[in-house]
Amino acid sequence: EIYDGLADQRKATELYLDALAVDPEHVEAGERVAELLWRAERYTDLVPVLEMLTRLGPRPKAGAGGESRPSGAEPAQQVERLTRLAHAAHALGLDEKVGKAYARAAEIDETNLEAQRGRAAWHQKREEHQEALAALGKVFEHHVEDLPPSERVELFYNMGACELKLGEKQKAKELIARALELDPAHRPSLLASLELGEAKPESLIDAKKALLVTATGVDEQAKLLGEIGDIWLEKLGNRDEAVSAWREGLELKNDDHKLLHKCLDAYVEEKSWPQALEMLERLIEVEKVQSVR
Helix, strand or coil, X not given: CHHHHCCCHHHHHHHXXXXXXXXXXXXHHHHHHHHHHHHHCCHHHHHHHHHHHHHHCCCCEECCCCCEECCCCHHHHHHHHHHHHHHHHHHCCCHHHHHHHHHHHHHHCCCXXXXXXXXXXXXXXXXXXXXXXXXXXXXXXXXXCCCCHXXXXXXXXXXXXXXXXXXXXXXXXXXXXHHHHHCCCCHHHHHHHHHHCCCCHHHHXXXXXXXXXXXXXXXXXXXXXXXXXXXXXXXXCCXXXXXXXXXXXXXXXXXXXXXXXXXXXXXXXXXXXXXXXXXXXXXHHHHHHHHHC
């Protein structure tokens, strides 16, 4: 307790660590230094301290008759220590420790949001979809009504992605649909809906148009517009809408060979010779430029 009066937090930290060097299972020193190390983000020193504390638990309190009794705050205290341990271990790249810490925290308190989210992310990274879904299910069970819309979108999407990986296409479809109800432009959900492959052509077009909004560059936008045009032509038989989409792509990327050829073929099919000649000249120009390069 003498250390509590020290204004120099760094000095206090070193004194507590010295005490632990003498007695590695000195719980009181561990409890006090753990908080200091957490605030200072000294994760290398923090991990072994938290491992000791979560292994031994808090110090027992004396009962009325002098007997020892466990602290009533133990579960909440242990969950906080375990989630901090997971955070620190993640920062140090200690992946196995991350998973074990989150799993223990979730076992103590299945309603703990941080523990279940961390557990889900850890399993998803390892492509352990059944275990990830179980953790996400606990988030849904205990927190879905309290989550802000953006976090509910992520929850529905992640649950849907797990169901899809597990072969449960109908469940995945329903969850992805719930995500898109909340955010029609949510890119991962849109991509998942395309992967499900059961949407009507009009729905596919709408999904790809929504993806245009979040596309990362001109190449991706042109590719999406090419695919939109393909759907108009191949699935709906609408050549005018197809050419419109392809030409929009060419406005973004005027040297795109595929889009130029698609437009050329469409104009030839329609016997629209002036437009076909325009596309042919553009193709020749692009090939000249590339041959010079």
